[in-house]
Amino acid sequence: MNLEAKALDIRKDIIKLIYSAGCGHIGGDLSVTDILVDLYYKQMNVDPNKMDDPNRDRFVLSKGHSVEALYCVLADRGFFDKKELFDTYSKYLSKYIGHPNNKINGVEMNTGSLGHGLSVAVGMAMAGKMDKRDYRVYAVMGDGEMAEGSNWEAITAGAHYGLDNLTAFVDRNRLQISGTTEEVMTADEQEERWAAFGWNVISIPGNNIDAIDNAVELAKHTKGKPTVIIANTTKGCGVSFIENKAAWHHKVPTEAEYQQALKELDERRAQL
Amino acid sequence: MNKIANKQVINDVLLEESAKDKDIVVLCSDSRGSAGMKSYAEQRPEQFVEVGIAEQNLVGISAGLAACGKKPFAVSPASFLSTRSMEQAKVDVAYSNTNVKLIGISGGVSYGALGMTHHSATDIATMGSMPNMRVYLPSDRFQTEALIRSVLKDEKPAYIRIGRNAVEDVYEEGNVPFELDKATLVKDGTDVTIIACGELVGDAKAAAEELAGKGISVRVLDMYCVKPIDKDAIIKAAKETKLIVTVEEHTMYGGMGSMVAQITAANAPVKVINLTLPDAPVVTGKSREIFKYYGLDAEGIVKTVTEQL
Ligand SMILES: Cc1ncc(C[n+]2csc(CCOP(=O)(O)OP(=O)(O)O)c2C)c(N)n1
Ligand SMILES: [Mg+2]
Numbered sequence: 216m217n218l219e220a221k222a223l224d225i226r227k228d229i230i231k232l233i234y235s236a237g238c239g240h241i242g243g244d245l246s247v248t249d250i251l252v253d254l255y256y257k258q259m260n261v262d263p264n265k266m267d268d269p270n271r272d273r274f275v276l277s278k279g280h281s282v283e284a285l286y287c288v289l290a291d292r293g294f295f296d297k298k299e300l301f302d303t304y305s306k307y308l309s310k311y312i313g314h315p316n317n318k319i320n321g322v323e324m325n326t327g328s329l330g331h332g333l334s335v336a337v338g339m340a341m342a343g344k345m346d347k348r349d350y351r352v353y354a355v356m357g358d359g360e361m362a363e364g365s366n367w368e369a370i371t372a373g374a375h376y377g378l379d380n381l382t383a384f385v386d387r388n389r390l391q392i393s394g395t396t397e398e399v400m401t402a403d404e405q406e407e408r409w410a411a412f413g414w415n416v417i418s419i420p421g422n423n424i425d426a427i428d429n430a431v432e433l434a435k436h437t438k439g440k441p442t443v444i445i446a447n448t449t450k451g452c453g454v455s456f457i458e459n460k461a462a463w464h465h466k467v468p469t470e471a472e473y474q475q476a477l478k479e480l481d482e483r484r485a486q487l
Numbered sequence: 488m489n490k491i492a493n494k495q496v497i498n499d500v501l502l503e504e505s506a507k508d509k510d511i512v513v514l515c516s517d518s519r520g521s522a523g524m525k526s527y528a529e530q531r532p533e534q535f536v537e538v539g540i541a542e543q544n545l546v547g548i549s550a551g552l553a554a555c556g557k558k559p560f561a562v563s564p565a566s567f568l569s570t571r572s573m574e575q576a577k578v579d580v581a582y583s584n585t586n587v588k589l590i591g592i593s594g595g596v597s598y599g600a601l602g603m604t605h606h607s608a609t610d611i612a613t614m615g616s617m618p619n620m621r622v623y624l625p626s627d628r629f630q631t632e633a634l635i636r637s638v639l640k641d642e643k644p645a646y647i648r649i650g651r652n653a654v655e656d657v658y659e660e661g662n663v664p665f666e667l668d669k670a671t672l673v674k675d676g677t678d679v680t681i682i683a684c685g686e687l688v689g690d691a692k693a694a695a696e697e698l699a700g701k702g703i704s705v706r707v708l709d710m711y712c713v714k715p716i717d718k719d720a721i722i723k724a725a726k727e728t729k730l731i732v733t734v735e736e737h738t739m740y741g742g743m744g745s746m747v748a749q750i751t752a753a754n755a756p757v758k759v760i761n762l763t764l765p766d767a768p769v770v771t772g773k774s775r776e777i778f779k780y781y782g783l784d785a786e787g788i789v790k791t792v793t794e795q796l
Binding site for chain 2: 238279305306307308309310311312313314316325326327328329330359360362363364391392393399400
């Protein structure tokens with residue numbers, strides 16, 4: 216499968232979903248898309264019809280506000296009906312709420328309050344070790360989210376227990392709601408911080424699927440410690456006027472912007 | 488329709504007062520936009536602290552500032568402020584009795600379809616159960632202003648919850664009856680008392696007007712002071728009216744209605760019906776849709792009163 220093309224198609228779905236629902240965290244969705252695409256279309260062992268398989272890989276979207284990206288990937292992978300998602304997302308009485316919810320097939324854990332996912336992933340990885348199962352656990356955090364102290368408790372524990380079945384991602388897009396991470400609360404030297412806590416650290420261009428895939432492979436072959444992939448991403452990646460703008464953290468495109476976004480994505484896809 | 492959200496009023500009052508009182512400090516946790524605190528942050532950079540997405544640190548730092556004579560206002564979404572930083576609120580603020588004002592924004596189910604992680608329908612229970620912590624849920628922009636001006640004069644902990652969007656006025660410019668820690672009598676009546684807090688006071692008032700048309704005389708109490716709750720007003724209502732209906736944007740256990748039931752049971756037993764959110768994850772919807780679904784809006788209140796009387 217051409218994962219780059221898939222990532223552009225997923226981006227189009229995200230834009231359509233947010234535009235039609237009138238809400239959504241568009242910037243963070245577009246920055247995390249390539250990570251999700253590599254995990255769900257290539258790396259992870261997950262089957263929509265076997266979500267009760269104890270050996271399945273586990274995924275936790277700790278930056279739960281990027282739910283539109285996760286929903287679009289899960290729907291496209293057949294975890295649930297895409298039409299149902301598009302018809303009801305965020306609407307009255309829908310189960311497709313604005314953050315991941317484990318009533319939905321494919322969603323392992325409810326998130327939305329930042330700073331929970333990594334601890335949960337540590338627990339999942341620990342259970343895998345206890346039961347001698349070889350599934351892997353993945354979690355994605357935002358870089359603004361890394362300010363939550365709970366992350367650093369989980370990081371300490373992950374290294375302490377040598378959880379080499381755990382791979383964390385930091386979506387290092389350098390933006391959060393109120394501005395750049397460096398203005399709001401410094402997040403620089405992510406690599407040095409994680410390394411100091413005992414993790415295997417891989418720093419990559421985070422919207423490059425090959426780089427993501429190589430890093431995930433390297434993580435699988437790293438023994439004795441968990442791996443973090445610092446994914447240096449662009450918030451809003453793929454749509455010129457959304458890229459690198461804090462204001463697009465949570466914003467809905469106008470009709471003209473919507474058309475423009477789809478056009479840009481189509482053009483990129485044609486160039487592949 | 489009023490367009491000024493309660494949070495905007497808080498920003499404006501703090502902006503004004505902080506010019507005169509350099510000890511006022513506002514703290515946010517990547518929340519200045521949703522808190523309506525942007526103009527404060529821009530105009531008072533030296534009296535503004537950004538802590539990033541770290542609500543525990545937000546409240547701990549606030550307590551430290553207060554211990555050194557500052558007057559901190561920690562402004563963050565009610566959901567995270569009342570749960571993530573609950574132990575800081577309990578130990579560093581309430582137990583240590585520091586002058587920290589916790590402002591929970593976008594409270595209750597204001598975040599609508601963002602779901603349970605973002606709802607704060609347990610904050611009366613958590614914050615109210617802490618000795619020393621006061622809990623206020625103002626109803627409209629006028630009362631919010633009166634409340635903020637009032638707590639600026641004291642040096643005790645308080646948790647104040649407000650919603651996300653502008654709500655209909657309950658009071659009028661220049662006519663805002665307010666006495667700290669006394670319920671406000673919105674409307675007097677003799678058959679039933681509706682006790683409401685926060686942004687549902689407007690619905691209680693509308694329900695009372697509709698019930699008046701049906702010949703039912705309704706007293707409406709605005710119990711913005713959930714803690715210390717106005718016991719005298721509750722006991723008086725219990726003695727003078729046949730039924731009390733409480734209305735709040737909170738889960739069913741440990742909220743304002745529970746407190747009213749506790750007080751009436753001990754002092755003046757009367758039938759008390761609590762209209763609340765359920766003891767279950769709430770349905771998806773905008774806050775008004777959620778209120779309607781659970782019968783917390785004017786229509787639902789009218790229905791309950793007519794059925795129960
Ligand atoms: C505990 C908690 N505090 C605050 C929020 C509100 N919030 C949602 S997204 C966000 C910014 C996240 O920034 P970042 O982690 O960098 O994510 P990204 O840039 O990938 O969107 C904030 C503050 C939250 N969801 N949870
Ligand atoms: Mg970010």
